[in-house]
Amino acid sequence: MKGFVFDLDGVLADTAKYHYIAWKRLADEIGIQIDEAFNEQLKGISRQESLERILEYGNKAAFFSKQETAAMAEKKNQQYVELLDELSPEDALPGVREFLASAQQYNIPCTVASASKSAPFILDKLGIREYFAGIVDPADLTKGKPDPEIFIKAAQLMKLKPNEAIGFEDAQAGIDGIKGCGMYAIGLGTSEQLIGADRVIRDLSEVTVEELICL
Ligand code: BG6
Ligand code: MG
Numbered sequence: 205m206k207g208f209v210f211d212l213d214g215v216l217a218d219t220a221k222y223h224y225i226a227w228k229r230l231a232d233e234i235g236i237q238i239d240e241a242f243n244e245q246l247k248g249i250s251r252q253e254s255l256e257r258i259l260e261y262g263n264k265a266a267f268f269s270k271q272e273t274a275a276m277a278e279k280k281n282q283q284y285v286e287l288l289d290e291l292s293p294e295d296a297l298p299g300v301r302e303f304l305a306s307a308q309q310y311n312i313p314c315t316v317a318s319a320s321k322s323a324p325f326i327l328d329k330l331g332i333r334e335y336f337a338g339i340v341d342p343a344d345l346t347k348g349k350p351d352p353e354i355f356i357k358a359a360q361l362m363k364l365k366p367n368e369a370i371g372f373e374d375a376q377a378g379i380d381g382i383k384g385c386g387m388y389a390i391g392l393g394t395s396e397q398l399i400g401a402d403r404v405i406r407d408l409s410e411v412t413v414e415e416l417i418c419l
Contacts, residue, residue, distance in 0.1 A: 205388065205417050207362040207369040208307060209355055211248065212318035214374035215392055215408075217326050218295050219288065220247060226284040227258065230276060236262030244397065248349040248375030250319050250342070251277050285322065291329040297392075299409030304335035306413040313337040317358040317371070317378075319348055337362055349377040352385035359387070370416055372408070373398070388419060 214220035224243045231238045236258055246254045255277050259265040268276070293301075307314050316323055316339040323342075327333035338361035340354050347353050352366070359366045371382035374392040379401045382389040390405060391398030398404055405411060 205312075205368060205370050205419050207312060207359065207364045208314045208416075209317050209358040209369050209371040209382075209387070210314060211371075211373045211375065211378050212316055212320055212323050212326060214247065214297075215372050216297060216300050216316075216332065217291070217330055218297055219291070219326060220374065222284055222287040223247075225287060226280045227254065229283055230255075230280045231258050231262070234259075234262070234264065234276075236264060244376070248319060248373070248377035248381075250348045251281060251321075253348065255280070288322065288326065288329065291326065293329075293331045296330045296332060298407040299411075300330075300407075301332060303408045303411070303413060304332055308335055310413050310417065312413060312417060313362040313364075315358040315361045316340065317354045318342070319354070349375070350380035350384065352381045352387075355381050355387055356385050359385075370419070373401075 210216055213223060227246065228238055238258060242261060246257060255273055256265065259268065304314060314336050316336055319342050321342060323339055340357045345353055355371055356366055359369045366385040366387040370388045370390060372390050372392060373379050373382060376398060379389050379391055379398050383400050389401045390403050391401030392405060392407060395404045
């Protein structure tokens with residue numbers, strides 16, 4: 205293996221919880237009850253599509269115009285970005301900094317494949333942006349996860365074929381995207397939540413660069 209591709213929210217940064225808090229606040233305001241089990245299917249999904257899923261779940265999709273849903277998505281993002289204000293290098297998930305520093309020492313490139321438009325901002329806040337050879341811009345994508353496009357682009361940023369890289373994901377949509385282009389998938393979470401992952405770990409402190417490049 206010659207490169208690593210990382211999802212951001214829930215893999216590098218402890219920010220998946222903030223997405224959930226902000227969506228829950230918005231859903232409450234419009235009278236839709238969401239819980240953590242429902243939230244699993246929002247992970248890895250774009251802002252607009254997440255909102256569509258929430259409205260469909262609450263049977264309210266027909267009640268709002270395009271303009272209204274755009275304003276709702278914007279409101280959720282404002283709340284989310286406010287929550288990010290407190291973010292500091294301590295919010296990098298366990299093992300992240302050590303793993304990235306080790307990859308740098310081994311000269312193994314790392315890229316970010318996240319649906320989030322806030323990815324560069326978050327990487328700066330965590331103080332880990334310098335470790336990445338590239339960040340896929342979600343604005344360049346024609347399809348979001350579970351389509352493999354974002355992972356293919358992430359591999360291209362490292363001039364690698366997808367099967368020469370390892371992808372890390374905490375969302376089922378992400379695992380499906382990684383496997384959809386023949387990349388090796390490491391899931392962060394539980395094997396019940398992450399079907400089809402080649403390996404499941406709790407966090408990056410459980411793996412070393414040394415062992416993974418031998419795969
Ligand atoms: C993904 C998150 O990383 O980014 C999703 O898992 C989120 O929950 C998506 O909706 C888009 O993020 P943002 O910050 O652009 O709204
Ligand atoms: Mg994620």
